[in-house]
Amino acid sequence: MSIQAVRGMKDVWPEEARKWQRVEALARQVFHAFGFGEIKTPVLEKTELFARSIGEATDIVEKEMYTFADRSGDSLTMRPEATAGLVRAYIESKNYAQPGPHKLFLIGPMFRHERPQKGRLRQFHQIDVEVLGDEEPQGDAEIILMLDQFLKKLGLGKVIIKLNSLGCPACRPGYRQALLDFLGSRRGRLCEDCRRRLDTNPLRVLDCKAESCQEAAQGAPNMADHLCEACQSHFAKVRQLIGAAGVDYELDPRLVRGLDYYIRTTFEAVAGDLGAQNAVAGGGRYDGLIEALGGPAQGGIGFAFGLERLSLLLPDEETPLAPELYIAALGEEARDWSFSAAAQLRGQGVWVELSPQDKSLKAQLRRANKLNAAQVLIIGPEEIKAGRGQLKDMAGGGQEEIPLDQVAARFAPPSP
RNA sequence: GUGGCUAUAGCUCAGUUUGGUUAGAGCGCCAGGUUGUGGCCCUGGAGGCCGAGGGUUCAAGUCCCUCUAGCCACCCCA
Numbered sequence: 001m002s003i004q005a006v007r008g009m010k011d012v013w014p015e016e017a018r019k020w021q022r023v024e025a026l027a028r029q030v031f032h033a034f035g036f037g038e039i040k041t042p043v044l045e046k047t048e049l050f051a052r053s054i055g056e057a058t059d060i061v062e063k064e065m066y067t068f069a070d071r072s073g074d075s076l077t078m079r080p081e082a083t084a085g086l087v088r089a090y091i092e093s094k095n096y097a098q099p100g101p102h103k104l105f106l107i108g109p110m111f112r113h114e115r116p117q118k119g120r121l122r123q124f125h126q127i128d129v130e131v132l133g134d135e136e137p138q139g140d141a142e143i144i145l146m147l148d149q150f151l152k153k154l155g156l157g158k159v160i161i162k163l164n165s166l167g168c169p170a171c172r173p174g175y176r177q178a179l180l181d182f183l184g185s186r187r188g189r190l191c192e193d194c195r196r197r198l199d200t201n202p203l204r205v206l207d208c209k210a211e212s213c214q215e216a217a218q219g220a221p222n223m224a225d226h227l228c229e230a231c232q233s234h235f236a237k238v239r240q241l242i243g244a245a246g247v248d249y250e251l252d253p254r255l256v257r258g259l260d261y262y263i264r265t266t267f268e269a270v271a272g273d274l275g276a277q278n279a280v281a282g283g284g285r286y287d288g289l290i291e292a293l294g295g296p297a298q299g300g301i302g303f304a305f306g307l308e309r310l311s312l313l314l315p316d317e318e319t320p321l322a323p324e325l326y327i328a329a330l331g332e333e334a335r336d337w338s339f340s341a342a343a344q345l346r347g348q349g350v351w352v353e354l355s356p357q358d359k360s361l362k363a364q365l366r367r368a369n370k371l372n373a374a375q376v377l378i379i380g381p382e383e384i385k386a387g388r389g390q391l392k393d394m395a396g397g398g399q400e401e402i403p404l405d406q407v408a409a410r411f412a413p414p415s416p
Numbered sequence: 417g418u419g420g421c422u423a424u425a426g427c428u429c430a431g432u433u434u435g436g437u438u439a440g441a442g443c444g445c446c447a448g449g450u451u452g453u454g455g456c457c458c459u460g461g462a463g464g465c466c467g468a469g470g471g472u473u474c475a476a477g478u479c480c481c482u483c484u485a486g487c488c489a490c491c492c493c494a
Binding site: 058127308368 | 417418446447448450452453454455484485486487488489490491492493494
């Protein structure tokens with residue numbers, strides 16, 4: 001059997017790549033206006049980086065990472081997300097010594113060893129956005145506004161931004177305990193998964209889909225009521241700013257994210273029509289992460305969206321790419337002429353196609369039609385002798401005689 | 417990682433229930449009808465180890481097992 005691609009890893013062919021290019025071009029344009037610069041970081045990092053940032057007990061670190069020992073014995077991991085590597089680069093460069101906030105974005109592949117399904121791959125691609133060296137609520141608002149603008153300009157219809165605050169190290173433990181007290185008394189009514197969640201991440205019980213858990217969670221304490229004063233005013237300011245900026249969002253007290261480092265503001269962009277994999281973008285604030293990775297006590301916030309998932313929501317490109325000129329040549333002399341003529345035209349930036357073989361005129365025209373060529377230049381022994389070719393307009397079907405030495409000029413780009 | 421569905425021509429799919437002569441269709445591709453003119457139409461042609469491996473049987477695309485991949489749900493996430 002022939003060799004197959006690795007499970008969960010897909011080839012992106014030109015038609016699909018065009019959609020990605022459109023998305024990336026728009027991202028670069030929108031992010032530029034907000035002052036973000038593009039960064040590239042390595043796909044491989046030391047395993048320890050992810051263990052320390054994402055959290056030892058998270059699903060990603062426990063069972064989804066592509067981890068291996070390199071030839072020198074170091075444990076390396078293919079990045080499962082972008083934030084950790086980006087923060088590492090930030091600390092390593094000591095750019096934190098320059099006044100912030102530092103606004104960066106990164107486009108590239110991520111790797112997670114999960115069971116593939118639609119919208120979920122083992123190698124997938126993210127556009128990741130981070131603001132480092134800033135704790136102010138304006139930063140949260142700005143980045144959410146940027147996400148909202150981007151999605152709106154992309155023209156996606158039904159995308160909702162969900163927003164929540166997870167509190168901070170000062171107030172979350174208190175909430176967590178209150179929630180545990182509440183749910184602990186109802187342990188018997190929880191599903192098997194949720195009993196496990198009581199130990200790992202009790203907040204997740206809140207958005208369990210099992211009916212019994214939904215009922216058991218009725219009347220559970222709300223994070224919003226347990227936020228400390230600082231978190232409360234931070235969250236209020238974020239909401240005030242994005243509300244005034246016209247961002248459509250809804251509060252979702254059950255929005256809990258799976259990475260340990262998130263605190264305070266978390267958000268997610270959710271689309272219908274994507275089945276279970278409906279989150280097209282997600283992110284949040286992670287003050288404390290930079291310090292935990294050996295940097296200064298600076299804040300940070302960011303989000304990422306998945307190119308594959310966005311692409312699933314986008315219509316195919318409506319205008320197919322088509323050559324401007326197809327040269328149908330009959331006989332060796334004409335074919336030789338067409339080759340050098342094409343070289344000159346292509347040098348001018350004109351998309352020219354030639355027939356790969358010396359086929360009948362009919363076959364060459366069929367191919368020109370197939371490729372959707374705008375015009376066809378027909379040349380054979382007679383035309384070479386006369387120095388004049390037949391230029392055919394494929395849409396209308398009409399055809400005119402043109403001196404061969406004027407072909408290049410005819411397709412010259414308009415002079416500036 | 418768990419459970420379910422699926423895999424036949426380049427593509428979309430019949431055929432599998434009730435095993436039985438050379439495995440079909442539409443679209444696409446190639447050629448001819450037009451000795452040098454595309455699309456529409458007509459005619460003809462090429463193209464399949466029926467996902468891979470093993471088993472049952474006189475006989476397997478069809479039944480059984482294993483593997484691989486895709487899809488759906490869970491878990492989790494982009």
